[in-house]
Amino acid sequence: MNPQAFLGRVRRNATPHAILCVIIVAFLLYVVVVPLAVMIKETFIVHPMERFQIPGAMPGDATLHHWKKTFTGSSAGPFFFKPLMNTLIMSISMSILALLIGGVLAWLVVRTDLPCKKFISNLAIVPYIMPSWTMSLAWITLFKNPRIGGSVGLFQYLTGITLPDWFSYGMFPIVITLAVHYFPFGFMLISSALEDIDSQLEESAELLGAGRGLTLRKIVFPLVMPAILSTFLLTFSRGFGTFGTPSFLGGPVRLYVLSTLLHANLVGQRPGMAYLVALVMILMGSLILYMDTKLLGARKSYVTISGKGGKRGLVSLGKAKWPATVLVMTFLVCVTFVPFGVLAIESLTLIPGDYSLSNLTLHYWIGPASTSIGLRTGEAGILRNTEILRALGNSLKVAVLTALLCGVLGMLIGYTVARMRGTRFAGVLDQLSFMPYLMPSIAFGSAFLALFSVPRGPIPSLYGTLALLVLACTVKYLPYSSRAGISAMMQIGPELEEAATMAGASWFKRISSIIFPLQKSSFFSGLLLPFISAMRELSLVVLLVTPGTQLATSITLKFTDRGWYPYTNAVMILIVFAVLVTTWISRKLMGTDLAKGIGG
Amino acid sequence: MAEIVLKNVTKKFGSVVAVDNLSLVIKEGSFTTLLGPSGCGKTTTLRMIAGLDHPTSGEIWIGDRCVFSSEKGHYVPPGKRNLGLVFQSYALWPHMTVFENISFGLSVQKRRAEYIQEMTREVAAILRIEDLLDRYPSELSGGQQQRVAIARVLVMKPQVMLLDEPLSNLDAKLRMDMRSELKRLHSETGSTIVYVTHDQLEALTMSTDVAVLHNGILQQLAAPMDLYHRPKNLFIADFVGNPRINLIQGRLVEDQGRVAIEAGGLRASFPRVSDLSLVGQEATLGVRPEDIVLSSDPTPEGFKATVYSVLPAGSEWYVRVKVGNDLVTVTTYDDMGLVNDQPVWIRIQPNRAKCFTNNGELLAYIGQD
Structure with a gap:
């Protein structure tokens, strides 16, 4: 090829989406793939603080110490295998429980004549919108026994019964509270799978003489089975990366799971082993995603393809209708209003453990700093406490910036993938932007810690800045927005832009007057999920915050550690409130349906 | 109003050859149709002329301007x-009114507002959509959307549509109506039209020239009736009609x-073919x-x-x-009142049989001049 021809070819192919593709892939490689490599390296070297654990070693030396200590010998039990077992038990049992609750609820709402469906559907996603460990805080407040000292819980106060340890702390409450947080996943995914089933499929079965029960068993259930399995894997993978709940409920009885072990390793000056645990978690995440796409990929499709859910008869619940309604309502109230109320009461109780009316106070909300009132903490009430207010401000800043960055990046990725459809690059970009999804939050946080704790080349150390938190959240939630962006862009088809190209419009003109106006609504509704996720994030940021960059979520850890639950609970109420209000407003303004974005 | 010339244009998508060494002259002022089954490379050819796709090799000229050359x-x-x-999908911008859709190109060119108004209304009048200018595309019927899409192109006074x-x-x-309108539009504007379709009837009824493509290769470029009566090969004979x-x-x-050829129970002779060395070969009638x-x-x-089945189609059977x-x-x-399994006698009209050699090329047709 002559130079002229070559230059011509380069010029033709340097289209805006090709340039974007290169930039975005480079960015994603740096924030997704490089941290993985850095973490792997960290598991083979001696860190300064590990000098004394490994006789004769100098910082920076290569070592197999971390691998040996984690996987072999007497330390492997407490340092790896026991927490691994706990993680599996926790994730599997809570996923099954969540799936049962969500599946039954979905069937009741979609397929039966249960009343108040709209209200039930709305209420059923609230537990997911709340931070995952809200439920565990409420549990502690309700069922605390004297084991961890301080006051007793509301239950013991009212009944005088001292609850056993297994009920108050450890695996049992962890499984219950996580299941309550994650059942909305199952509810939403299984509902939509049930709605998507072509009613003709059922009608044909019924015409052939199959009864309701047989149809349910032979037609409906097999059709939603892929959705059920996929939901199980999804719930499982989210569950084992969570930190708050096992930390609050497992801590008092020294129950460790991988996420809390990872945290303990880092806090306990064993970064090498911490990164090793993170790698194991990432490996587990990848394995689950692989199973989801490979084993279920083919089967999954037939649920979504039909998608012609015509009118169908609802199953009449008959006499069971009202008992079922009461049961469902009671359950939903127990997992939404009750925890919220319990947290509110606790935050209004001056002396913990005394729930009489005379003990009610606003001290923890608006009281002055004092060492003589209530818990004698010397902390001002949260609404006049500069440290807490700054943390809240930080949370808002991080959430807003994350949402905007995710939205813009998601749209650009969607645009690029849609334009380069069919080429290798589209696949690579799609996969890369989805990778953070399979990284357990806390492991991903530790990867960022490894990458950004020191300056690398032109990139300064971001540790201790809000920018690091924004970056971590943006990359972690990118899968939501890139999926949304890709599907939105795929829908508008390239002709709309090509028509503008034919009219002679430049790329910026095409983006500003064609693409963006068409994407506006999905862009704005796509901001919601990253915003909410960032507002309530703990697992991801717990390793990355510093005293200067505390977030509302991470600051509750400090109060919980000291047993200052009223502060923790008051802050939690503010977070839940902020999240619910945002969801409600965006729903009113833009008709955003959160259910669509979740589960991606 | 310009001639379009494609010289040895090849387009590959990966290892798939979509258009294979295509050389084609689209005459100035003609209504040339690119006809072929899906995947034959016709749309790719059109998009290369438009500049939305780039040939892997070859040259494209529009009028006296070289718009693409891989070599240079x-x-x-x-x-x-x-x-x-x-x-095909019209690609109307759903967030813009009909007026905004039509005038977009002019506003990109930063024309004066009065000019834009005037031109847009003029074109809208030609296409009889002047009452729809304030509507959004979703409020239009399919036929109206079609007119807007054409107006959006016409307003730019292009050399080629x-x-x-x-x-x-x-x-x-509606398709029938639009065919006659498009043909009318062609004669009124006198612009060169390149038209892509897989519908052979559309190609025959509207075009001045038809280029048949198959597997990325040009099969024949001819006037519609020539194509119908004198197909160059088996593929065209089968595809058209x-x-x-x-x-x-x-x-x-x-x-x-x-x-002569003996095929099944039929026989036809080709008086103009005297090359007796062909005798004995397999062929298709x-x-x-x-x-x-x-x-x-x-x-x-x-x-x-014997009658196998009878399919009445209104004006014919x-x-x-x-x-x-x-x-x-x-x-x-005519309604002959035929019933299944009834014996009948059939006769090939003089000068109408065609004969194709085993590799699909036309050997001869009766009535060749």
Whole structure:
């Protein structure tokens, strides 16, 4: 090829989406793939603080110490295998429980004549919108026994019964509270799978003489089975990366799971082993995603393809209708209003453990700093406490910036993938932007810690800045927005832009007057999920915050550690409130349906 | 109003060759249709002329301007080629009114507001959509959307109009109306039109020239009636015409010093082919259904057949008859009251049979001049 021809070819192919593709892939490689490599390296070297654990070693030396200590010998039990077992038990049992609750609820709402469906559907996603460990805080407040000292819980106060340890702390409450947080996943995914089933499929079965029960068993259930399995894997993978709940409920009885072990390793000056645990978690995440796409990929499709859910008869619940309604309502109230109320009461109780009316106070909300009132903490009430207010401000800043960055990046990725459809690059970009999804939050946080704790080349150390938190959240939630962006862009088809190209419009003109106006609504509704996720994030940021960059979520850890639950609970109420209000407003303004974005 | 020349244009997507060494001259002022089944490379060819796709190699000229050359590195972007493209899906911008859709190109060119107003209304009047200017595309019917899409192109006064299956989303009746309108538009504006379709009837009814593409290769470029009566090969004969041409496997034989074909129970001779070395070869006889005459009484030159099924189609009847082991379609224009399994006699109209060699090339047709 002559130079002229070559230059011509380069010029033709340097289209805006090709340039974007290169930039975005480079960015994603740096924030997704490089941290993985850095973490792997960290598991083979001696860190300064590990000098004394490994006789004769100098910082920076290569070592197999971390691998040996984690996987072999007497330390492997407490340092790896026991927490691994706990993680599996926790994730599997809570996923099954969540799936049962969500599946039954979905069937009741979609397929039966249960009343108040709209209200039930709305209420059923609230537990997911709340931070995952809200439920565990409420549990502690309700069922605390004297084991961890301080006051007793509301239950013991009212009944005088001292609850056993297994009920108050450890695996049992962890499984219950996580299941309550994650059942909305199952509810939403299984509902939509049930709605998507072509009613003709059922009608044909019924015409052939199959009864309701047989149809349910032979037609409906097999059709939603892929959705059920996929939901199980999804719930499982989210569950084992969570930190708050096992930390609050497992801590008092020294129950460790991988996420809390990872945290303990880092806090306990064993970064090498911490990164090793993170790698194991990432490996587990990848394995689950692989199973989801490979084993279920083919089967999954037939649920979504039909998608012609015509009118169908609802199953009449008959006499069971009202008992079922009461049961469902009671359950939903127990997992939404009750925890919220319990947290509110606790935050209004001056002396913990005394729930009489005379003990009610606003001290923890608006009281002055004092060492003589209530818990004698010397902390001002949260609404006049500069440290807490700054943390809240930080949370808002991080959430807003994350949402905007995710939205813009998601749209650009969607645009690029849609334009380069069919080429290798589209696949690579799609996969890369989805990778953070399979990284357990806390492991991903530790990867960022490894990458950004020191300056690398032109990139300064971001540790201790809000920018690091924004970056971590943006990359972690990118899968939501890139999926949304890709599907939105795929829908508008390239002709709309090509028509503008034919009219002679430049790329910026095409983006500003064609693409963006068409994407506006999905862009704005796509901001919601990253915003909410960032507002309530703990697992991801717990390793990355510093005293200067505390977030509302991470600051509750400090109060919980000291047993200052009223502060923790008051802050939690503010977070839940902020999240619910945002969801409600965006729903009113833009008709955003959160259910669509979740589960991606 | 310009001639379009494609010189040795090849387009590969990965290892798939979509257009294979295509050389084609689209005459100035012509209505040229690129016809072929899906995947034949016709839309790719159109998009390369538009500048939305780039040839892997070759040259494209519009008028006296080289808009693409892989060798010289020439490339003129779509917006500067002075041509308009009507998309199959119309690609109207759903967030803009009809007026904004039509005037978009002019506003990109930063024309004066009065000029934009004037031109947009003028074009809207031509296409009879002046009452719809404030509406949004979603409020229009399919036919109206079609007109807006054409207006959006016309307003730019392009040298060449490219249309990519513009009628495929319309219902059958509307399609008929739009065909005549497009043909009218062509004669009124006098611009060069390149039209892509897989519908052979559309190609025959509208075009001045038809280029048939198959597997990325140009099969034949001819006027519609030439294409119908003198297809260069088996593929074209089979693709053009509805109901399909009857194709019957047979063998070349000698008939009074000339070549003839015996196929199934039929026989046709080609008086102009005297190359007797062909005798003995396998070949295919092609006869269009309307070129066969059917009678319920024995005729001396007729071949005996039995009725297999009768398909009335309003103005005509399609009769499937069995000759030997082959099923042959015959078009009749009278109700002959035929019933299944009834014996009939069929006769090939003089000068209408075609013969194709084993590799699909046209060997001869009767009535060759």
